[in-house]
């Protein structure tokens with residue numbers, strides 16, 4: 001039974017006044033909110049029952065988080081805004097339009113599961129039609145994808161022509177949709193704010209003033225670890241309050257009206273282009289972390305009873321009755337309708353076939369474009385001896401120009417040339433990483449005070465000057481963020497060609513490179529993909545480069561399903577393979593041996 005209410009005597013009469021709204025929610029919307037919250041809770045209960053009957057293999061619930069996640073769904077636009085939820089967001093997905101049957105299909109590992117084709121554990125949401133992007137089991141990696149997604153909204157707005165379809169490369173298969181004012185949502189638990197990826201994302205979102213809503217669902221625990229052990233001082237809002245450009249609110253996330261008000265303000269801040277928002281919602285976890293956990297081992301009854309008193313389901317029931325929106329009979333009728341619908345969905349899902357083992361390799365790579373096929377073959381450039389283009393003998397000036405143009409080029413030169421050619425050809429290409437820009441302080445370039453850097457090995461030299469600072473730019477020293485942002489951009493149809501400065505420093509990005517980028521397509525059963533290129537300078541080059549400037553760990557990535565790995569040995573191969581890597585529909589790790597960058601052998605025209 002709820003012990004906390006925020007009504008006073010006379011509130012019923014007050015509420016009965018026609019037209020009263022609750023933070024903008026109508027009485028009908030409040031009934032709908034309760035229907036969604038109750039559906040979410042009962043669906044968790046049905047899944048728990050199925051697990052106990054050995055008909056499913058795992059369960060993790062959204063119980064206790066329903067009020068704030070329904071509020072988020074109602075405050076945002078389904079199929080218009082973009083969503084990077086985590087496993088507790090069942091009620092958000094229901095509010096956006098996912099059906100209980102679709103969720104049950106994933107719970108039983110059915111081939112028809114729209115989120116993953118039965119390839120992922122339950123509650124790993126992903127609904128293409130709703131812009132709910134495939135998620136993994138890794139806590140926190142989705143936050144950087146959300147940053148990239150929000151960046152893409154801005155890019156498409158300023159480069160609308162880049163969204164046009166083109167044939168002969170990945171663009172043929174990548175639909176692009178944007179509205180200009182769409183907002184990206186990302187959610188995570190209190191424990192997940194301890195991940196470095198969270199802080200990298202906060203930094204980027206603040207600095208770039210991205211239209212990105214962070215929802216922290218703080219249930220006070222990360223499995224058995226309480227919040228004061230995760231978070232210095234026990235309150236994440238206090239720690240992040242110094243980030244600029246944010247709209248911050250700390251709220252009671254068990255109250256749907258309060259939550260809706262906060263989420264609406266958060267979305268408005270983002271939609272207006274002012275910057276990101278951060279909603280810190282205190283919620284409860286009435287069930288254990290998952291069915292694999294028994295919270296009685298680390299939480300005493302007294303604490304659990306305190307949570308139960310704030311249960312959003314019973315609070316919402318009391319609220320509807322008190323405000324005269326629904327009476328007990330109305331509530332019972334609504335609940336019966338939901339229960340009957342769930343029973344029918346459960347009956348139906350138990351006959352759904354599971355995915356067939358022989359389909360396991362499907363969608364590891366693009367089914368549409370094979371970069372090893374003849375479609376990517378090219379012919380070597382033909383030499384035309386001593387003649388000019390009209391077939392006459394060259395003058396001495398023409399001959400000097402011809403020789404200069406056709407002098408053998410280094411691998412570094414040809415990579416730079418290829419990047420330039422491809423950027424000219426495809427406006428969807430964006431390039432970032434540490435030091436890849438010519439000069440972040442553009443005025444130094446425009447006033448010709450400096451020449452520009454363009455990479456520690458100068459591979460991207462001149463590209464910012466040629467294509468602009470929104471296409472070629474520096475990133476913070478945050479390797480996970482470089483790759484994670486690229487994933488989010490690529491999901492939205494852009495072609496990030498990003499750089500990890502030295503292979504020796506690729507490891508902070510390992511989660512993204514192993515568990516995210518290469519499996520976006522496979523784990524979503526081809527609903528989402530993230531074709532992009534990660535360029536990495538690799539190998540020894542200095543005498544004395546020692547262990548942190550000479551690593552060669554390509555074999556680790558050649559054992560990563562879904563990743564294409566390229567390691568060219570000469571300049572001509574580097575140019576052709578880079579061109580194919582950029583045009584292809586899969587993620588590519590493009591390894592450039594530093595020793596070969598400027599070698600005298602292996603040069604080409």
Ligand SMILES: Cc1ncc(C[n+]2csc(CCOP(=O)(O)OP(=O)(O)O)c2C)c(N)n1
Nearest residue numbers: 088137138139189190191192219221222223
């Ligand atoms: C990177 C990573 N580390 C560990 C885990 C195992 N794990 C799954 S959920 C979880 C706790 C997350 O807690 P919190 O972020 O507070 O979310 P909550 O489950 O409480 O909603 C852990 C440790 C994981 N999935 N990913």
Ligand SMILES: [Mg+2]
Nearest residue numbers: 189190221222
């Ligand atoms: Mg938690």
